[in-house]
Amino acid sequence: MYIKPGSMLGLLGGGQLGRMFAMAAQQMGYRVTVLDPAAESPAGSIAERHLQADYLNDQALDELGSTCAAVTIEFENVPAQALRYLARRCVVSPDAESVSIAQNRIREKQFLAENGFPVGPFTVVHDGQDLPRIDVSLFPGILKSSQSGYDGKGQMRIEHADILSEALTALGNKPCVLEKRLSLAHEISVVLARDNLDQITFFPVPENHHERGILDTSIIPATLSDEIVGKARAVARQVATRLNYVGILCVEFFVLGDGQILVNEIAPRPHNSGHYSLNACVTSQFEQQVRMLCGLPHGSTKLVQEAAVMTNILGDLWKNGEPDWNSILQHPQTKLHLYGKRAAKPGRKMGHFTVLADTVEEALQQTARIRQDLQF
CATH class of the missing domain: 3.30.1490.20 (ATP-grasp fold, A domain)
Known part of the structure; x- marks a missing residue:
């Protein structure tokens, strides 16, 4: 299966992950149709077409399936029933079964435990x-x-x-x-791409820090031993293979004090912790998503610089009005991404910035200075 540039690709969901997918697809010559119930959305505002309808609307699904060569998802809470319906008309990746497992914590935990994957x-x-x-x-x-x-x-x-x-x-x-509730030493995530020939490519593994249950920063590469990173990648590979997964998959891990790793969650899509790849890797997770969907070869995931730190920008930062983005843009090795959301709300992801550097320490120091300037 090879879907040529110029083809229309379908996307279920209009959020920021969809926006970045659409940008990557358009850069490669594809067109994008977004199906999303909202009148306005980050992805819908830049796509060639926006179908405003419920995800289970038969007429909208028929339109998507008949005009798109392939369809993917922007977030895992898209009804699996919609994916089964579309699979009769066009290529769908990831498939409904993988999504139905990842979107339900009970099924997800049972899948992991029954297949012998380490869980708490x-x-x-x-x-x-x-x-x-x-x-x-x-x-x-x-x-x-x-x-x-x-x-x-x-x-x-x-x-x-x-x-x-x-x-x-x-x-x-x-x-x-x-x-x-466990005492954690670290949290990491493995973002990988798997094609329908079982070829798998890994992105560099980030170490993640959360605030109020929301990802705050990702440090790349994770400041952990090669042994722990290798174990996490091996488990993630097995998860993807057991799911017969095609596309971009993220497996989140807890790392305990003794070095034991436990699977926390599975995300059947690009992941917030992989946003650094937009600037820090030869191929971003979103370009790789397009490649997997269209049957193209894997792109290189090599870092273009030795280290990076990605930081989420939440709506809380707008408490005194629009932030002064010069605090970020004055640093030539720092990249700003804003998601085009009209309303800033506390806890809402409005964008992110990524600092590139020669060492993790330099990237962390630069990130700290920017956070101080923006009054995080």
Whole structure:
């Protein structure tokens, strides 16, 4: 399968990941149609076409499937049913089965555990009737909704069993996963590209730091041993192969103090922690997404400089009005990306910046200066 430049590619979802996919596709000569329910969206505003409709709207899906050579997703909460429907008309990557596993925390955890992948202690909480049987060793823990949670949303910290019922109610009495809270030494992510011939290319592994459940910074390369990075890549490869996954996949890992690695989550798409690749790698994760979708060869993921630090820009920064972007742009080795969102809200990802440097220490120092100037 080879889809030539000039073809129309379809995208389910209009957020910033879709915007960066569309830009990469257009740079390579493709055209893009975005299907998204919102009247305005970061991806819809730059795509050749924007179909404003629900993801399960048959008429819109027929239009997408009949006019696009291939379709991919911008985020994992697109209904898997829509992907199954489209797969009868055109190439769809990733497939519905992979997405249905990754978009449901219960299915995701069960898939990982049943296939022998390393995960932390957890249990499934379907409803209040499950509460009396829960092992107290899981406390303190984190209760996470099985569907639609992201950036710290849809989850609550649980110190002891007495407040579990209250937390379940606060999350809508919907099925959840209760995970034991672990003492983490590091958090890392492996972003990879897999084609339909089982060829896999890895991006450099970032070390991630979160604030309020939202990714704050990614440091590249991770300041960890080659052994730990190698173990994480090996597990991620096995996850992609077991899923028979085609496209860009991110596997997030917890690293414990003894060097043990545990899979946290799977994302069937480009990932926030891979945004550094837009400037720091020969091929970005979004160009690689286009390549995998269209049956093209893998691009090189080699770093163009020795180190990089990517920092998210949240809507909180607009509390005193539009930030002074000169604080970033005055540094010639720092790249600014804004996502075209009209309304800045606390906790909302509005953009990011990436500092390139010869060492991680230099990149971190430059990042600290910019954060101070912008009053992060």
